[in-house]
Amino acid sequence: MSADHAPPPRSRAHSAMALPSFESATRSPQRAERTPSDHSRQRFVALSVILTGFDDAELWGTGMVDPYLGWLLSVVGDQFTGDLLSASQYAIDAAKGDEAKLEQLVRDNILADPTLGPIARNLIVLWYLGEWNQLPADWRDAHGASAMDQTCIISPDAYAQGLVWKAIHTHPTGAKMPGYASWSLPPYGVEGEP
Amino acid sequence: MAITDIGDLHRHLQWALEVEHATIPPYLCALYSIPNGHNLEAATLMRSVVMEEMLHMTLVANVYNAVGGKPRICHSDFVKRYPTYLPHSSDAFEVQLLPLSPEALETFLLIERPAKPHARPEGDHYETLGQFYEAVEDGLKYLVSTLGEKAVFTGHASRQVQPGTWYYGGGGDVVAVHNLETALSALTEVTEQGEGIGGEIFDNDGRFNDVDELAHYFRFMELRMGRRYQATDTSGSGPTGNELPLDWNVILPMRPNPHSDDYRAHPTIHRQMVTFNRIYTRLLCQLEMAFTGTPSALRDAAPIMYELRYQAEALMHIPSPLGEGMTVGPAFEFDAGAKA
Numbered sequence: 001m002s003a004d005h006a007p008p009p010r011s012r013a014h015s016a017m018a019l020p021s022f023e024s025a026t027r028s029p030q031r032a033e034r035t036p037s038d039h040s041r042q043r044f045v046a047l048s049v050i051l052t053g054f055d056d057a058e059l060w061g062t063g064m065v066d067p068y069l070g071w072l073l074s075v076v077g078d079q080f081t082g083d084l085l086s087a088s089q090y091a092i093d094a095a096k097g098d099e100a101k102l103e104q105l106v107r108d109n110i111l112a113d114p115t116l117g118p119i120a121r122n123l124i125v126l127w128y129l130g131e132w133n134q135l136p137a138d139w140r141d142a143h144g145a146s147a148m149d150q151t152c153i154i155s156p157d158a159y160a161q162g163l164v165w166k167a168i169h170t171h172p173t174g175a176k177m178p179g180y181a182s183w184s185l186p187p188y189g190v191e192g193e194p
Numbered sequence: 195m196a197i198t199d200i201g202d203l204h205r206h207l208q209w210a211l212e213v214e215h216a217t218i219p220p221y222l223c224a225l226y227s228i229p230n231g232h233n234l235e236a237a238t239l240m241r242s243v244v245m246e247e248m249l250h251m252t253l254v255a256n257v258y259n260a261v262g263g264k265p266r267i268c269h270s271d272f273v274k275r276y277p278t279y280l281p282h283s284s285d286a287f288e289v290q291l292l293p294l295s296p297e298a299l300e301t302f303l304l305i306e307r308p309a310k311p312h313a314r315p316e317g318d319h320y321e322t323l324g325q326f327y328e329a330v331e332d333g334l335k336y337l338v339s340t341l342g343e344k345a346v347f348t349g350h351a352s353r354q355v356q357p358g359t360w361y362y363g364g365g366g367d368v369v370a371v372h373n374l375e376t377a378l379s380a381l382t383e384v385t386e387q388g389e390g391i392g393g394e395i396f397d398n399d400g401r402f403n404d405v406d407e408l409a410h411y412f413r414f415m416e417l418r419m420g421r422r423y424q425a426t427d428t429s430g431s432g433p434t435g436n437e438l439p440l441d442w443n444v445i446l447p448m449r450p451n452p453h454s455d456d457y458r459a460h461p462t463i464h465r466q467m468v469t470f471n472r473i474y475t476r477l478l479c480q481l482e483m484a485f486t487g488t489p490s491a492l493r494d495a496a497p498i499m500y501e502l503r504y505q506a507e508a509l510m511h512i513p514s515p516l517g518e519g520m521t522v523g524p525a526f527e528f529d530a531g532a533k534a
Contacts, residue, residue, distance in 0.1 A: 057522075061508030063229070157230070160233035176504065179497030188501050 022050040036069045040085060044069045047088035050106055051120060052127045054163055056140075067154070068126055075148045076119055079148065084116050115143065129160030130165070196317025197333025199263065200346070206330050207258040212281040213267055213323065214250040216274050217305055219526040220289050220298065223245060223448060226506045226524070227293030232444045236294065236417055238247075239438075243410050246387045252355050252368050253380040254285060255485040260371035261334075263350040264486055268479035273528040276451045282326075287527075291523065293448040299418045306411035307392075308389040323534035327385045331378060335416045338374045347373055353487050355432065360492035362483070378423045395423055417506055446510040460515055470534035471504045477502055479532075 036044070043058050045065055053060065059065060072081050087110050095102035112174045113119045118139045126132055134140075154157050160175035169187035172179045178188070198202050225240040230506040252334040255265045266272065274281065279287040289305065292298040309324035317333075337346045354370040364386070369380040388395075390409030406425060408416070414454035415439065416422055416433050424435035454467040483489040514520045 055462040055465075057460075057466045057512050058508075060512040062468060063507075063511040177500055179500045180492055182497035184499075185494060185497055188497075 030112065036073060040081075041065055041069060043085040043089055044072075046092060047085060048127060049121065050088060050091075051124050052163055054127075054166070058166070062163075064127075064158060064161050066156065068123075071126070071132065071154055072123070073117070075146050076135075077146070080115065082145070084110070084119055087113070087116055100158060103170065115139070126154070126158070128162055128164045130154060130160075130162045195332060195336060196315065196329040197336065199247045200337065202331050203261055203319075203330075203337060204258070204263045204266065206333065207254060207261070207263055209282045209326070210330065211251060211258065212274075213326070214247055214254055214271060215272065215279055216278065216289065216438050218244060218247050219365065219524075220291055220301070221290045222314070222506065223492070223523060224294040224298050224302075227446045227448050229444055229446060230507070233440055233481050236395065236440050239413050239417060240294070243299075243413060246366065248412070249368065250384045250387070251481075252485075253384055256354050256368060256371040257377050257380050259485065260347050260349040260377060265482065266341060267485065268475075268482040269294065270528040270530065272478065273452075273526065276526070282318050282320065284321050286321065291448075291451050291526065294445050296418065296444075299414055302414045304408070306414060307386050308411060315376055318337065321388065324385050324389050327381055331381055334374060334377055347377075348370075351374075352491070353485075355489045355492060360489055390513040395427060395429055401431075437509055447520050448510055449514045449517040449520040452509075452523040452525045454525050454527055456516060462507060463515070464511060466505070466509055466512065467522065467525055467528065469510060470502070471527045471529040473498060473505055474524075474526055475500045475529045475532040478528070
């Protein structure tokens with residue numbers, strides 16, 4: 001998998017929302033090690049939507065788009081991050097809005113790829129748990145290892161913003177107050193969602 | 195005189211609820227535009243004001259209930275579409291939903307601006323909230339002197355939000371109202387916390403355990419001037435104490451006056467806005483329950499307030515496709531579909 005598979009980037013054909021330029025719109029309080037470009041942020045969100053099953057607004061709402069993309073750039077570098085984003089853009093363009101086809105393309109071209117697969121799986125864990133897992137030994141042997149590639153919760157915000165809490169309709173223990181006696185109420189988000 | 199019968203009194207107290215509430219969405223937008231962990235002093239200051247506005251709503255509801263009224267909150271008429279004038283004010287300025295900014299602070303100062311010395315009490319079309327509340331207080335005194343206290347304070351004690359019970363942690367404690375003295379005490383707390391009294395900067399009110407607390411007007415002045423008041427300062431001197439650090443660069447750039455309709459073409463964003471509006475509406479209806487005979491319902495209002503906060507914070511982070519470099523923000527709209 002390399003970047004030259006991908007046609008010139010364009011907005012997501014199947015997306016409900018074509019995101020325009022967001023220059024400086026999401027200045028992150030958690031200054032990432034790297035400041036990603038708008039273009040790569042949009043492609044990163046498009047990829048994350050596919051990998052997590054949460055939509056773009058939900059992902060932006062966590063405030064973690066910049067910190068996670070910045071982390072990725074710092075740990076696996078520009079080349080592999082670029083390849084991953086190009087591969088997902090290619091899949092989105094080739095699927096032409098067909099969800100089943102998109103899933104198959106992502107499975108074949110990203111998750112099954114020995115280089116991109118481990119990064120993509122790590123990204124899923126990062127979004128859900130705020131945790132980065134050290135890449136597999138094979139991957140590190142093949143591509144070299146960054147000193148930052150250590151298993152850790154990457155920041156306090158990452159823990160609090162983990163998608164796992166939304167997915168199971170509860171709050172991150174010790175990080176977001178739910179209010180006294182909230183345990184007697186139906187879990188947040190189970191009812192009342194439009 | 196603005197208030198000459200019980201009907202006038204009820205109408206003015208309902209307006210007072212609307213006014214106290216109308217300040218909360220703009221203050222919350224300023225608060226939630228400060229990202230977690232940044233500008234801690236400014237965030238603490240904004241939060242303290244919001245907490246007291248919630249206390250004011252509760253105090254006004256207690257007065258309203260004590261005089262046999264029925265607060266009406268869970269209703270689309272109760273919610274203003276921003277930008278808006280303060281309800282029943284002289285329409286001298288509009289209030290917008292803005293991120294924390296010099297422009298927002300200018301408006302906050304207008305909202306909380308002290309009345310001029312010897313300014314007339316004003317019911318409808320008031321210039322300052324102090325004058326409005328003075329009209330309410332005059333009306334209460336007039337009605338008690340003409341009808342007698344028992345004929346005015348007809349509300350059942352069980353409708354009062356009692357101190358030390360369901361109301362917790364919110365900018366001072368409530369006052370249970372059952373006569374003229376307690377009613378005036380409750381209303382005095384509202385105006386003292388808001389604009390101060392007689393040009394005093396600190397409200398010096400030991401009763402509510404808020405030692406040397408600045409009135410809202412002066413707290414906003416601190417933010418605008420970037421400096422704290424110290425004990426020797428006067429309203430004329432302005433704040434001359436320590437610097438109040440405020441990094442404007444980290445403020446989340448919310449697009450002014452968000453409306454969910456603006457995002458109909460962007461379904462994923464629209465869904466998040468509607469989610470917020472439904473939480474907000476549920477909160478209003480829960481508060482109405484608490485203020486109309488079931489004070490214990492306040493307990494379950496607090497978890498809804500947390501939901502409201504987290505959803506507002508999410509909207510503050512979502513880039514707006516309608517404004518370059520801006521984020522979406524919460525609309526604070528009444529959603530009839532969410533009435534429980």
